[in-house]
Amino acid sequence: MPRRAKPPRLYLRDRAGRERNWVILDSGKEISTGAGEGDGRAAEAALEEYLAAKRQPNFGRGHPASVLIDDVLAEYGDRHAPTTRRADLIGIAFDHLLGFFGGRTCATVSSAMCADYVRWRTAQADGRAKHDGRRVKASTARRELVVLAAALRWCWKEGKLDRSIPVSLPPQAGPRERHLSRTEAASLLAGALGWDRSGKRHPARINRHLARFILVAIYTGTRHDAILRLQWTRNVAGGWVDLESGVLYRRPVESVDTLKRRPPLPIPPRLMPHLRRWRRLTTRYVIEWAGKPISSQERRAWRTARELAGLGPEVTPHILRHTCATMLLQLGVSVYDVAGVLGTTEDVVRRTYGHHAHDQLRQAVAAFSRRSRAHE
Secondary structure, X not given: OOOOOOOOEEEEXXXXXOOOEEEEEEOOEEEEEEEEOOOHHHHHHHHHHHHHHHOOXXXXXXXXXXXXXXXXXXXXXXXXXXXXXXXXXXXXXXXXXXXXXXXXXXXXXOHHHHHHHHHHHHXXXXXXXXXXXXXXXXXXXXXHHHHHHHHHHHHHHXXXXXXXXXXXXXXXXXXXOOOXXXXXXXXXXXXXXXXXXXXXXXXXXXXXXXXXXXXHHHHHOOOHHHHHXXXXXXXXXXXXXXXXXXXXXXXXXXXXXXXOOOOOEEOOOOOHHHHHHHHHHOOOEOXXXXXXXXXXXXXXXXXXXXXXXXXXXXXXXOHHHHHHHHHHHHOOOOHHHHXXXXXXXXXXXXXXXHHHOHHHXXXXXXXXXXXXXXXX
């Protein structure tokens, strides 16, 4: 039986009269990495690129026992993910999925294996919060398994797999109870502008971009990524602000809507003066740095503002959307109208935020106590 060929690997080549450098050995051939002896990271990156370029998905006859999960994710990532709204998030999920499922076949996907993945992920530190020791949540592992399920389902519908492969998901977390009170929201905004709870200002901690984000999120309930892609003119990459008609368009031009609907929204009167001022200070994006969008708000600036406001780590950018919905309900706005502002369904509003609408419910049940003139 012939010896199995070794996979491509790094080798430190030592040539007489030359500096030692890293090369890739593959079936007797040497491929230069361009990295010297002291640049091991560059050599590893070159090997990863080489392996990615060399490897072609192999589905054979589509039997799950002969198809690698690596190939399913690669095919889904190359052909379908680029057509989605957040291909970058799919790519991040791939990195974690391959860390566990890499080298396994689709036939190994089972309820027990999915449960093992959740345990494996939740034992890891949350890369976004290494400083406070938090670990990956089960909800994060669940979202990543949803990506795996989507990739398997897509390959089955495309004829790459000869059968559907179910993915077992952990229970979905219940609705988040946490929202900001008016005082907390004001403190967070002040923290973004450098003010701490004692009234002292810290000039080095002022972040006006974050202050803009907080105002837009609280007044409109728009999702984090949609706010960061807002521009001043119509475009195909994100939403845009029409100051003349007073409308906030949260979807790119000619985009196909998804389950996370992004309907147009009249600009709240209190937000309009801020938008007009920001328009004079920016070029393309509502929130930008050197004419380019900001990729995320869940970074050092957010943590700094949260600490100055005296708020805990559970206060994430997404909590501003919860705050918007809760405040509207507490002000007596109908569930129908709140759903329109958030771009979601009435059922989701009732299930997620309805426990905050006590005053509205009291008015509804109080109707039984009112006498009807028709029966007098």
